[in-house]
Amino acid sequence: MTSSPPAITTTGRLRASGHVLRPLRTELRENLLAMLADGRDPWPGIHGFDDTVIPQFERALIAGHDIVLLGERGQGKTRLLRSLVGLLDEWSPVIDGSELGEHPFQPITPASLRRAAELGDDLPVAWRHRSERYAEKLATPDTSVADLIGDVDPIRVAEGRSLGDPETIHYGLVPRSHRGIVAINELPDLAERIQVSLLNVMEERDIQIRGYLLRLDLDVLVVATANPEDYTNRGRIITPLQDRFGAEIRTHYPPTIDEEVAVIRQEADLTAEVPAYLLEILARFTRNLRESDAVDQRAGVSARFAIAGAETIAAAALHRATRQHEPEAVARPVDLETAVDVLGGKIEFETGEEGRERDILEHLLRTAVAETTRAHLGGLDATVLVHALHGEHSVGATVMTGEQITAADVIAAMPVLGESELYDEVAARLDAHTPGERAGALELLLEALYLDRRIGKESAAGETVYG
Template sequence: MTETTTPPALHTVGQLRASGHQHRGLRDEIRANLLAMLAAGEDPWPGLHGFESTVIPQLERALIAGHDVVLLGERGQGKTRLLRTLVGLLDEWTPVIEGSELGEHPYEPVTAASRRRVAELGDELPVAWRHREERYAEKLATPDTSVADLIGDVDPMKVAEGRSLGDPETIHFGLIPRSHRGIVAINELPDLAERIQVAMLNVMEERDIQIRGYVLRLPLDVLVVASANPEDYTNRGRIITPLKDRFGAEIRTHYPTRIEDEIAVIRQEAHLVADVPDHLVEILARFTRELRGSNAIDQRSGVSARFAIAGAETVAAAALHRATVRGEPEAVARIVDLETAVDVLGGKVEFETGEEGREAEILEHLLRLATAQTVTAHLAGIDLGLLVQAVENGASVTTGEQVTARDFLAGLPALGESDLYDQVMERLGAHNDGQRAGAVELALEGLFLARRIDKTVPEIRGSGGETVYG
């Protein structure tokens, strides 16, 4: 995030004019800033992964065209994050009439009160400066959202002060008018009751507002952006056709198509309290992708990126728990911690009808597929035959949620002069005991999944029991 600078030291409209300041509309401002960033080779969309050749080009064309935008996509595809990055396309500081309820530009007042002040004060009209972060408003659409919340209503306190009901100054403005010269984002737009969506029609096309029979011709300059789940998934409502028609661009989002982007999202978003090696993050990313391709999962609801993020945070917590209880110097997650994550993540996916009772079996099967793919990706070419031979000769390796990395490494069978363990550790970039134990544990899990060795697991997962490869 860039550092915030100090606002210009201009405090009256006279000083503003003398400085040569030029007013431009919101869409012109966004268009100019976007084109300037693209021309300079800057990334206008920091922190977004997997949209570079699909969603981003569509969104950029829509903004250059000056269109209101609705993003359609399943949960956890980064729609809200994408909308919030639009703030970066606004000028860092913009002048407003000091005390203006709608943040009007000093050159273009739109309310009766501001026009009166401009006429009375002239060049002495006080000017304040608003930061770009203050020009972005976000509303989560809920069934109880009212017209007053979004558009406005008559303020009884102003009427009680002696104003007549027909006076436009009796109006209390809602979120959209208050976002004048800014961006208003509405998440889960179909959840708005249809009558509330109807109230938005004039705002988005004629750019005026209607409140209880009054029509206020306010030339609102606001960019409306929204997110929604596809209509074939959400049963809570729909976007009414006239409102959908008023959005200039309807853009479909998607989950990351490359494993690298999936991993980047996890690394960026997860708050990890312990070291989670890259191969574990990759397993969680592949696990998520397997879920998205499984016929046993309801793909209309999607499998959110939050699934893998929560998984990474859970295995990190398991590692920290073990390190604290057992006195390990480093808290490093290992394969054994993945099983605890599966137990708590099952509720984050929706299974197809008919899969009742098989949820744990499905999750375990797909996790094994993801683990096998990761083993192949990282350990291909290393001959693990000596380790298999040692196990066949009666050796066993004990691990578990409460088995320390040092105890695990001490219990590995001797392989004579072989540097097999060193090869595995080097391939996975292991530098401390926790990472070394995790690397060898991945190799053992790969041998088990290839049916070259056996594995005995505790009857109750999460009980702290031991897992034995043998």
């Protein structure tokens, strides 16, 4: 919750209050150490980095280094950088009306220096929230020096100022982030001449525009993200800029299933209930893709793949519930096929796999389902159901499910097992209580028996028959 800014409005009152100017890196370091000492988590919502990335990241901040995070897509690099905002003071004073948000005790532009000399303690003070001290730029090939650093403003020149006058400069993103954090996503995508423009900012902390060197004592932290292959192998980042970053930290995908599921739960915007075992299947599916020789691992398999999958099966459940007038919208294993239908385009396959993409996805999904059923239904004796579906002396029972078949219909189609408590045990293991949840649990049991080659399965036109 955001608090109200302090009521101080002049530099004199700010000085009388005992306020102390802290350089940006000192502010980040001291606030981080205070949070660690108090046992507070500086990185809320970051999963799987606790023993690897986070310690390196914290040491780099304590050292005051500019940082580049190296990792494949969807590893949480940008989210981690955005978390840096939480280490800034909630409110910081700036010279009211200053173009670069300068601190009242330390003006750096000619205009602010002149105002400070004229007004003294009456120099007006405004307050900037920490959310305004973080700027993010996606590096694209068309990014210009003017975007990042600045350029001569022709309007100011037309007003009569000379080209050499510092006040003719229209400042770019980096100077405007003075006393703040600049994040550049996909750094290697910047053209080399643009990368060169960052060298002085990161070392000498001044800027050069069209041959004019401006000695601005900029106080910025530069952080960036990059794909490891672009950064280290293709020569797409110039060596002097690479040398300017004090810390190069490798990120990775969540190392455990639980952490993968935690990311999906946190990031997915679900429009219907998605049982935990389905999220686990999606997590395992994603991890199987990351380990597959058929998938281009240089591109990676983003966490967004599983997130989009969860949102898709939730949408399928809501679609069914709406059309079939079900009282609740609950995703079931049958909805996993809808995810396969739309997620293939998010994966880059190896050369030579053309035409096999769908088969690869379906095979790895079946593997994920089998791994999940073993984890949750392992050791379960389902012989009585197998017998009912096979039939002793006549044609056995069949169970039909599908994208538009209701939970009530699935439950009603299940064979009566007499005094067997199999269905209740499955529901208990999968934490299924409502009819929608129980139908999904029973579907998973049927799929497990099919994958174990104990029953048959036929699918066509959005419907599946087990028997």
